[in-house]
Amino acid sequence: MSNWxxxxxxxxxxxxxxxGLSKNTIANYTFDIEKLIEYLATNNLSYNPINITEEIVQQFIYETSKSVNPSSQARVISGLRSFFLYLIFEDYRTDNPMELIEIPKIGRKLPDTLSTDEIDSLIDAVDLSSNEGERNRAILETLYGCGLRVSELISLKISDLFFEEGFIKVSGKGDKQRFVPIGNLTQKYIDIYKSTDRSKLSIQKGHEDTLFLNRRGKQLTRAMIFTIIKDLAVKINLNKSISPHTFRHSFATHLLENGADLRSIQLMLGHESITTTEIYVHLDRRHLTQVINAFHPRK
Incomplete structure (x- = not known):
C-alpha cells in the first residue's frame, strides 16, 4: 500500500x-482524512499515512482551528486519531502522530425542548387537507411518541410495525436494532396515514415496505423532515431553534419529568452508554429534588 x-x-x-459504525460516522471520518490530504496538496507536502509526522499533523490541526468551531475541530481530531490507531492496529505504523494533540473542551449545549402544549400546537398546525397532511401528522407523532432519530424515522418499514404487541423495530446507529414501545395514539395516526395519503401513491420499486414516502413514492430524505418541522414552527410563530431531534429530546425529557427511570429511557433511545442519556437529566434539576422528596427516607 502506498497511497492515501x-x-x-x-x-x-x-x-x-x-x-459496525454508521454510514454517517464513516463519511465524517473519511471527510476528516480528506481535509488532511487537501492540506498536504495545498502546501506541496509529500507525505503518506505511514511517514506523516506529528509536526505536520499539528500544523494541519492548527490551521483548521482558525476556520472551524471547537466541536468541529474536536471531530476532526477524533476522526484522525481513529485512523492512525487503525494503522497501528494493522502494523502499518508504530506511533500515533495524534497522541499529544488535545481535543478542545466543548461546552455541552443542550438543545431546546418543546413543552407538550408546543408539540400539540405544531401538530395542530399540520394542514390535514393537503396531500401530505396525514403523513406529516403521523411523522410528528412518531418522532415524539417513540423518540426516534430522523435517520431511524425515514428508514422505518411497515414490516417493522408490531402494533398488536405495542412495539416498533428500529434500526439505529451502526445498524443496531432495538424494540421501542409505541402508544395507541401514534398507532392510530400511522394507520390513518397508511389508509389515506399513502394508499393514493404510486409506490416506486424497492420502496414498497418503506413507511413514510414522498409524493413520488420514494423514501423521504432527512432534509425533507427538517423542512416540514421548520415550516410548522414558522406557521405557529415558535421562537425556538427546533429540528427533528428536538422531538426526541422532548420525548426523553417528558418521560423523565413524569417519573420514568433513566435506564428505561436509555433503552428506548438506543444509547450505548447511560452517560449519553444523562444529558437529559441536566435539563431540569427540579426533577432530582422531586426524586429525593418522594423516595429518600430522610426527606
Missing part, C-alpha cells in the same frame, strides 16, 4: 465490518 486512498478504503472496511 488505499488506506482509506481499508479503514472504511474496518469501520463497517469490525466496528
Amino acid at each position: 486512498s488505499t488506506y482509506i478504503k481499508s479503514f472504511q472496511s474496518y469501520m463497517t465490518i469490525e466496528r
Whole structure:
C-alpha cells in the first residue's frame, strides 16, 4: 500500500465490518482524512499515512482551528486519531502522530425542548387537507411518541410495525436494532396515514415496505423532515431553534419529568452508554429534588 486512498478504503472496511459504525460516522471520518490530504496538496507536502509526522499533523490541526468551531475541530481530531490507531492496529505504523494533540473542551449545549402544549400546537398546525397532511401528522407523532432519530424515522418499514404487541423495530446507529414501545395514539395516526395519503401513491420499486414516502413514492430524505418541522414552527410563530431531534429530546425529557427511570429511557433511545442519556437529566434539576422528596427516607 502506498497511497492515501488505499488506506482509506481499508479503514472504511474496518469501520463497517469490525466496528459496525454508521454510514454517517464513516463519511465524517473519511471527510476528516480528506481535509488532511487537501492540506498536504495545498502546501506541496509529500507525505503518506505511514511517514506523516506529528509536526505536520499539528500544523494541519492548527490551521483548521482558525476556520472551524471547537466541536468541529474536536471531530476532526477524533476522526484522525481513529485512523492512525487503525494503522497501528494493522502494523502499518508504530506511533500515533495524534497522541499529544488535545481535543478542545466543548461546552455541552443542550438543545431546546418543546413543552407538550408546543408539540400539540405544531401538530395542530399540520394542514390535514393537503396531500401530505396525514403523513406529516403521523411523522410528528412518531418522532415524539417513540423518540426516534430522523435517520431511524425515514428508514422505518411497515414490516417493522408490531402494533398488536405495542412495539416498533428500529434500526439505529451502526445498524443496531432495538424494540421501542409505541402508544395507541401514534398507532392510530400511522394507520390513518397508511389508509389515506399513502394508499393514493404510486409506490416506486424497492420502496414498497418503506413507511413514510414522498409524493413520488420514494423514501423521504432527512432534509425533507427538517423542512416540514421548520415550516410548522414558522406557521405557529415558535421562537425556538427546533429540528427533528428536538422531538426526541422532548420525548426523553417528558418521560423523565413524569417519573420514568433513566435506564428505561436509555433503552428506548438506543444509547450505548447511560452517560449519553444523562444529558437529559441536566435539563431540569427540579426533577432530582422531586426524586429525593418522594423516595429518600430522610426527606
